[in-house]
Amino acid sequence: MRRIAILVLALMLCASCLAEDAMKELRDIRKSAEDAIAEIGEVPTPAPTVAPTPSPTPDETVYTMLQSGDKGDEVARLQAKLIALGCLDGSADGVYGSKTAEAVRTFQKRYGLVDTGVADAATQRALYAADAGARRAYEPLKYAALQPGEAQYDGRPVTFTGTVMQVLTDDTYADTAGVYTVLRVATRGACYDVVYVTAFRPADAPAITEGSAATVWGVTRGRVYYVSASEKYAELPHIEADDIVIG
Numbered sequence: 499m500r501r502i503a504i505l506v507l508a509l510m511l512c513a514s515c516l517a518e519d520a521m522k523e524l525r526d527i528r529k530s531a532e533d534a535i536a537e538i539g540e541v542p543t544p545a546p547t548v549a550p551t552p553s554p555t556p557d558e559t560v561y562t563m564l565q566s567g568d569k570g571d572e573v574a575r576l577q578a579k580l581i582a583l584g585c586l587d588g589s590a591d592g593v594y595g596s597k598t599a600e601a602v603r604t605f606q607k608r609y610g611l612v613d614t615g616v617a618d619a620a621t622q623r624a625l626y627a628a629d630a631g632a633r634r635a636y637e638p639l640k641y642a643a644l645q646p647g648e649a650q651y652d653g654r655p656v657t658f659t660g661t662v663m664q665v666l667t668d669d670t671y672a673d674t675a676g677v678y679t680v681l682r683v684a685t686r687g688a689c690y691d692v693v694y695v696t697a698f699r700p701a702d703a704p705a706i707t708e709g710s711a712a713t714v715w716g717v718t719r720g721r722v723y724y725v726s727a728s729e730k731y732a733e734l735p736h737i738e739a740d741d742i743v744i745g
Contacts, residue, residue, distance in 0.1 A: 559626075564617040568594040576617055579625050580605060584636025584657050584715070604657075604713065607743045636715050641691040644718070644735035652720050656737065659713045660685040662744075663692065665706050676700040681742075682734070683712055694722045697739035704744055713743045 564573055569592055577590035577598055585608075586601035599615035606613040609624045617625070624630060639658035660683040667677050681695040695714055699706075706712070716739040723733045 559623070561619040561622040563619065564594055564622075566594055566596070566599050566615070573598070576622070576625070577601075579630075583625075583630065584638070584655065587638045607713065608715065608741060639685065639693070639737075641685055641693075641735070644693075644721075652718050654718050655715070655740075656718060657713070657715045658683075658685050658693070659711065660691075660693065661688055662706060662708055662710045662712050663689060665708060676703070679706070681706065681712070683714065692734055694734040694736045695739050695742070696736065697742055699742075706742070706744055710744050714739050715741045 562572065564576055571592065573594045574590040574592035576594075577586055577588075577592070580586035580598070580601045581588070581590060583605065585604045586598065588597060594617075602617050602621065603613040603615045605611075605625060606615075606621055609621075609630075611621055611624065636655040636657040639656040662681055663684050664682040666680040676699050679697050679699045681697070683693050683695050685691040685693055693714075695716065696719075697716075714737060716737040719736040719738045721733050722736045723731075726732050
C-alpha cells in the first residue's frame with residue numbers, strides 16, 4: 499500500500515509539473531502575441547502620397563512648312579486660324595496664295611517673328627498656341643461704317659493698314675514705361691479716310707514718324723471731335739490701339 503501511495507503521489511506531482519509547464523507555455527504564447535500586437539500598433543501609418551502637379555505639356559507637334567503654292571487641308575486649317583485672329587479677310591479655300599502669305603506676314607509681325615510670309619514650324623506653333631486663340635479676333639476695318647449716318651459700332655476689334663499723317667505725344671501720361679501717343683492715320687491713299695488712333699507706346703518701342711506705313715489692331719471707341727490747326731471743326735472715328743506695327 500505504501501508503495502502504491504508513493505506511486506500515486508509521484509504521478510500527481512508529475513501531472514502538476516506538466517500542468518505548470520503547459521500554463522507557462524500558454525503564458526509565453528500569450529505574451530508573444532501581445533508583444534506582436536503592440537509592435538504592429540507602433541508602426542507609423544505612411545503619409546498619403548501627393549501626386550505632383552503635372553507641368554504643361556510642350557507642343558511637340560511636327561509641323562510641315564507651308565508656303566505660296568501649297569494646297570490642301572493644312573492650308574485651309576491655317577487660313578481658318580488666321581481668319582479667326584483677324585489677320586485674313588476671306589474664306590479658307592485651302593490655297594496658299596498672295597493673300598494668305600500677306601496674312602501670315604501680318605501675324606508674324608504681331609507675334610514678333612520674322613515676317614517671311616512662310617508658315618514655318620515656329621509660326622504655326624505660335625498660331626495654334628492657346629494664348630493666340632485667347633487674343634481678340636480682329637476684323638478688317640470698314641471705314642464707311644464709321645461715318646455719320648452709317649451703322650455705328652463701338653467696342654469692336656478691327657485692324658487696318660494706312661499711312662501716318664501726324665504724330666502727337668502727351669507727356670502728361672509719360673513715365674518710365676512709355677508715353678501716351680496720338681496718331682492720325684490715312685487708311686486710303688495719303689490723306690483720305692483718316693482714323694484717330696490713341697495708344698500707350700512702350701518706352702522701347704520703335705519711333706513713329708510721319709509718312710510711315712502702320713498696321714493697327716485696336717477697338718472702335720466712337721468718334722473724336724476737335725478744332726483743327728486751321729480752325730476747322732473736324733470729327734474722326736477713334737480707334738484705341740492694342741498694337742501698332744510700323745513698316
